[in-house]
Amino acid sequence: MTNVAVIGAQWGDEGKGKVVDVLAEKFGCVVRFQGGNNAGHSVHFGGQQFALHLLPSGIFCNQTHNLIGNGVVVDPSALIREIDELKERGIEVTPDRLKISNRAHLVLPYHRIIDQFRDASPNQRKIGTTGKGIGPTYEWKAARRGIRFCDTHDKDDFSEKVRTELDLAQRLNLGIVELQQLHLDALMAEVWPAIHRLQDYVVDGVEFLAGLVEKNVPILFEGAQATLLDIDFGTYPYVTSSNSCALGIGAGAGVPARAIDRVVGITKAYATRVGEGPFPTELLDDVGSALRKHGKEFGTTTGRPRRCGWLDLVALRYAQRLNGFDCLALMKLDILDSFERLYVCEAYRIDGRETRVFPASLQQLQNAEPVYRELPGWNEDTSTIRQFGQLPTAAQDYVKAIESYVGCSVDLVSVGPDREETLLRSDGLFSDLYKR
Numbered sequence: 001m002t003n004v005a006v007i008g009a010q011w012g013d014e015g016k017g018k019v020v021d022v023l024a025e026k027f028g029c030v031v032r033f034q035g036g037n038n039a040g041h042s043v044h045f046g047g048q049q050f051a052l053h054l055l056p057s058g059i060f061c062n063q064t065h066n067l068i069g070n071g072v073v074v075d076p077s078a079l080i081r082e083i084d085e086l087k088e089r090g091i092e093v094t095p096d097r098l099k100i101s102n103r104a105h106l107v108l109p110y111h112r113i114i115d116q117f118r119d120a121s122p123n124q125r126k127i128g129t130t131g132k133g134i135g136p137t138y139e140w141k142a143a144r145r146g147i148r149f150c151d152t153h154d155k156d157d158f159s160e161k162v163r164t165e166l167d168l169a170q171r172l173n174l175g176i177v178e179l180q181q182l183h184l185d186a187l188m189a190e191v192w193p194a195i196h197r198l199q200d201y202v203v204d205g206v207e208f209l210a211g212l213v214e215k216n217v218p219i220l221f222e223g224a225q226a227t228l229l230d231i232d233f234g235t236y237p238y239v240t241s242s243n244s245c246a247l248g249i250g251a252g253a254g255v256p257a258r259a260i261d262r263v264v265g266i267t268k269a270y271a272t273r274v275g276e277g278p279f280p281t282e283l284l285d286d287v288g289s290a291l292r293k294h295g296k297e298f299g300t301t302t303g304r305p306r307r308c309g310w311l312d313l314v315a316l317r318y319a320q321r322l323n324g325f326d327c328l329a330l331m332k333l334d335i336l337d338s339f340e341r342l343y344v345c346e347a348y349r350i351d352g353r354e355t356r357v358f359p360a361s362l363q364q365l366q367n368a369e370p371v372y373r374e375l376p377g378w379n380e381d382t383s384t385i386r387q388f389g390q391l392p393t394a395a396q397d398y399v400k401a402i403e404s405y406v407g408c409s410v411d412l413v414s415v416g417p418d419r420e421e422t423l424l425r426s427d428g429l430f431s432d433l434y435k436r
């Protein structure tokens with residue numbers, strides 16, 4: 001049995017969806033372990049394009065179970081919308097195929113209102129959140145006031161819990177008019193039908209996964225967001241509110257650390273970021289615009305244009321140190337096809353000193369000046385190439401430069417959105433997984 005985790009190595013949107021999409025059918029269960037509907041995974045299935053936010057990507061494979069783990073925060077109405085949209089497009093999400101951990105916390109309307117208000121408020125630090133209520137829900141969880149699926153069996157009991165929390169939210173946020181105007185009855189009318197429908201999906205996540213582990217059923221842990229958005233290790237405070245690197249899997253899925261056999265890291269051949277926060281290699285010039293245009297860099301969840309820049313090897317090596325990637329998947333290499341010259345960041349200059357250490361301090365990160373290595377471009381269409389050895393020499397050298405700096409092999413190179421537009425190293429982990 002091999003349980004595998006797929007983790008974003010940058011600031012998200014690396015193309016995890018494409019990899020998970022292929023891998024999902026090879027696993028008996030796909031597990032989401034953190035985040036919520038702030039995530040947006042694009043998945044191609046049956047000639048159609050889907051954007052998943054809360055549902056794990058194994059939902060399209062008939063043989064695969066899917067678990068929304070305890071570490072995920074679930075907006076019940078958003079999850080029901082996703083289930084219903086899939087149904088309209090011919091995919092039935094039955095309780096047989098989807099399970100929700102009874103320990104998962106609920107995102108409720110007051111969380112969403114607070115999140116949106118704070119991020120739009122001129123006298124608060126703008127994080128550029130997705131506005132889905134993710135941060136406040138994790139705050140409630142840490143404050144030991146959250147409401148979990150196991151608290152939703154009885155409507156009256158649930159309603160009482162919500163009354164207490166809504167009351168507190170209102171008392172703590174007197175300036176949020178929309179929150180002051182939110183009434184318990186309206187809130188219940190919005191969320192209870194969804195919560196009620198979700199009851200059949202709720203299980204004890206620990207028992208469910210332990211049962212699969214005992215039976216040697218292979219499990220795929222599907223990361224959302226990414227390493228540099230991790231609450232502990234990302235560019236704090238410009239991060240999401242969960243552990244979105246591999247270190248979050250045990251706690252967010254409810255499995256022992258030894259249940260994770262392999263960790264694969266996903267990175268783009270360049271870098272992007274949505275929302276605010278430091279981004280040392282960001283390009284605010286025509287090159288950045290060209291990356292955005294060629295790479296179609298617009299958010300799946302919010303539609304926001306993504307900030308674009310050169311590949312940051314300092315950050316990627318840091319991600320490697322944290323996650324212990326067994327290998328990397330390098331996505332969107334084809335987007336670099338038309339660039340004469342390419343640059344990768346090999347060090348930061350901070351206060352006049354060069355370092356290869358990714359700094360913890362926001363101030364240092366904001367002052368970090370990238371030290372670039374220039375590499376020749378290849379000026380050739382790579383999207384039709386299907387074997388690594390057939391890539392232009394300059395493209396192969398680009399990949400090798402990454403491998404040698406990061407200390408990790410690139411076992412998959414993606415040169416387009418379709419499944420076929422993927423090059424696998426014949427002796428690599430992805431090759432093994434894809435052939436299963």
Ligand code: IMP
Nearest residue numbers: 012038039040128129130239240274275
């Ligand atoms: P939140 O997760 O909505 O609280 O947003 C916090 C930060 O994480 C913001 O900068 C978001 O843009 C970013 N973020 C959250 N989810 C994703 C994602 O799935 N992809 C990329 N960035 C994300």
